[in-house]
Amino acid sequence: MTVPNPLQGDAENKSVVATPITRQEQTASTEVMDRRSFLKLLFLGWAAFAAVAAGFGTMLLRYLFPNVLFEPKQSFSAGFIGDYNVGEVSERFKKQHRVWIVRDSEKIFALSTVCTHLGCTPNWLPNENKFKCPCHGSGYYRTGINFEGPAPRPLERFKISLSPDGEIIVDKTVKFQQEKGEWSDPDSFIVT
Amino acid sequence: MEAFKDFVNHVTRPRVLFPLLLVFTVLMFPPNEILFKINKKLRLYKLWTRMGGIIFFSLMIAFFAFGLTDPNFKKIVTKPDNVPIVGLLFLVNFFLWVSMKQAYENDARMDEGKESSEAGDAKEKVLVWPDLVYIEFISLILCTILLMVWSILLKAPLEEPANPTVSPNPSKAPWYFLGLQEMLVYFDPWLAGVVFPTVIILGLMAIPYLDSNKKGRGYYSFKERKMAISIFVTLWLLFWIFLITVGTFLRGPNWNFFGPFEYWDVNKLEVLTNVNLSEYFYMIWFKRQVPQNIILRELPGFFLMVSYFGILPPLLAKTLFRNIFKNLGAFRYSVFVVLLLIAASLPMKMFLRWAFNIKYIIAIPEFFFNI
Numbered sequence: 001m002t003v004p005n006p007l008q009g010d011a012e013n014k015s016v017v018a019t020p021i022t023r024q025e026q027t028a029s030t031e032v033m034d035r036r037s038f039l040k041l042l043f044l045g046w047a048a049f050a051a052v053a054a055g056f057g058t059m060l061l062r063y064l065f066p067n068v069l070f071e072p073k074q075s076f077s078a079g080f081i082g083d084y085n086v087g088e089v090s091e092r093f094k095k096q097h098r099v100w101i102v103r104d105s106e107k108i109f110a111l112s113t114v115c116t117h118l119g120c121t122p123n124w125l126p127n128e129n130k131f132k133c134p135c136h137g138s139g140y141y142r143t144g145i146n147f148e149g150p151a152p153r154p155l156e157r158f159k160i161s162l163s164p165d166g167e168i169i170v171d172k173t174v175k176f177q178q179e180k181g182e183w184s185d186p187d188s189f190i191v192t
Numbered sequence: 193m194e195a196f197k198d199f200v201n202h203v204t205r206p207r208v209l210f211p212l213l214l215v216f217t218v219l220m221f222p223p224n225e226i227l228f229k230i231n232k233k234l235r236l237y238k239l240w241t242r243m244g245g246i247i248f249f250s251l252m253i254a255f256f257a258f259g260l261t262d263p264n265f266k267k268i269v270t271k272p273d274n275v276p277i278v279g280l281l282f283l284v285n286f287f288l289w290v291s292m293k294q295a296y297e298n299d300a301r302m303d304e305g306k307e308s309s310e311a312g313d314a315k316e317k318v319l320v321w322p323d324l325v326y327i328e329f330i331s332l333i334l335c336t337i338l339l340m341v342w343s344i345l346l347k348a349p350l351e352e353p354a355n356p357t358v359s360p361n362p363s364k365a366p367w368y369f370l371g372l373q374e375m376l377v378y379f380d381p382w383l384a385g386v387v388f389p390t391v392i393i394l395g396l397m398a399i400p401y402l403d404s405n406k407k408g409r410g411y412y413s414f415k416e417r418k419m420a421i422s423i424f425v426t427l428w429l430l431f432w433i434f435l436i437t438v439g440t441f442l443r444g445p446n447w448n449f450f451g452p453f454e455y456w457d458v459n460k461l462e463v464l465t466n467v468n469l470s471e472y473f474y475m476i477w478f479k480r481q482v483p484q485n486i487i488l489r490e491l492p493g494f495f496l497m498v499s500y501f502g503i504l505p506p507l508l509a510k511t512l513f514r515n516i517f518k519n520l521g522a523f524r525y526s527v528f529v530v531l532l533l534i535a536a537s538l539p540m541k542m543f544l545r546w547a548f549n550i551k552y553i554i555a556i557p558e559f560f561f562n563i
């Protein structure tokens with residue numbers, strides 16, 4: 001009405017040209033296919049799609065449960081008490097089992113090497129007498145108690161026991177958390 | 193020279209650098225009239241002139257050139273991982289300077305009653321082909337050449353296959369996540385990793401609804417949207433660019449802070465024993481045992497949080513933000529203020545950690561609820 005808009009004019013022109021063609025197409029297609037066969041095809045198409053999706057879905061689920069697990073055993077033997085010196089933090093099993101064996105004057109316990117903040121692996125710094133995480137700087141005493149950085153709770157300890165022939169057995173399926181008061185549990189350490 | 197290096201090492205400790213930068217940024221981008229006047233009196237706006245820019249960037253280049261003579265500085269700055277961040281520092285400052293220079297020139301023009309210098313752009317017609325496409329094509333070629341030269345000159349920092357039992361020391365996130373990684377040092381993972389990123393995204397989405405200022409659209413201007421520019425630039429510079437820079441250059445082994453001229457000593461001892469607010473409150477100020485009851489124990493923290501998010505907003509509406517409250521209305525004002533307070537809580541908590549080793553304001557590890 002007021003100002004002629006070149007863009008709008010363009011669009012109108014196009015639609016004028018385009019309408020006859022689409023109309024022709026529509027009439028052409030209705031001749032070939034009626035409503036019922038269209039719905040049938042539609043249903044078939046969706047059914048095929050659902051079948052394929054379900055097939056892939058089950059394959060995906062199957063994939064989550066592998067036949068063989070190449071994981072180290074959850075419980076392992078950690079040698080004899082005599083292998084550890086008093087006051088030592090042993091890193092012998094860090095690589096394979098993700099466990100530190102710590103011996104102090106009274107007991108031996110197994111400490112998890114997973115930082116309680118976001119799961120990096122801290123380093124044992126013998127000179128400073130602490131575990132220090134390289135990711136955000138959490139620090140733990142040799143007992144596993146967190147004292148610096150963002151870690152919200154102490155490192156976890158694992159079940160540790162002596163086999164009849166005096167071997168130390170660490171069982172990682174059972175863990176003990178300090179903030180739940182579980183470190184006093186006799187299963188969480190061996191008195192030496 | 194050693195004295196200068198020592199000085200820089202001291203100044204770049206975040207507890208010093210962060211407050212300095214905060215004050216400086218707020219003065220450089222004054223959000224209100226009072227600060228604007230201070231800016232004028234100190235002639236800080238001179239930075240946004242050609243001369244100011246030349247001086248600023250010469251100083252910056254001189255600093256880096258000097259730094260490269262120092263082995264420790266050189267090692268960090270020329271590490272292939274970190275080279276792009278050096279580029280980022282220059283680029284961010286450069287584009288900030290260009291836009292602010294144009295904004296101040298426009299402000300001056302409009303003070304004289306003239307149109308902004310971009311006003312003519314809308315009337316002029318330029319063809320996409322060939323004008324725009326040519327420019328794009330040339331930039332494409334230049335960028336490809338740059339990337340090729342870059343990849344030939346600097347080795348890609350590839351390491352050995354990942355191993356869950358070995359975390360490299362320090363372990364750094366990709367550069368664009370270093371801001372988040374830095375936040376993770378001060379906040380619990382659920383806050384720094386989930387809540388804050390969500391709030392950042394929601395906050396950015398809320399901007400068009402909160403900023404009702406119709407001026408300053410389509411042309412550069414500082415005067416007409418002081419507050420908006422100030423808030424955005426401060427948050428962006430300090431919480432994103434600054435944190436990325438800190439994460440890249442100043443965090444070393446064991447995630448300790450190191451000055452740019454400091455040797456990355458794996459055995460650097462920094463005592464960071466953290467104390468919760470409840471422990472401060474009961475043990476240090478009242479010389480008593482921390483109570484067993486969780487609610488009682490965390491009472492000071494709860495009190496602080498409630499007053500921060502409950503009492504501060506109405507108080508600000510009456511005083512500092514009176515005009516904003518009038519413009520936005522109660523609902524939009526609350527959204528605005530809560531977003532701003534959340535943003536402000538970030539540096540506050542960081543500062544509390546740096547200055548007083550405060551670990552948590554509210555600490556209930558029993559329920560994974562730590563703030």
Ligand code: FES
Nearest residue numbers: 115117118133136
């Ligand atoms: S993962 Fe160890 S400090 Fe964050």
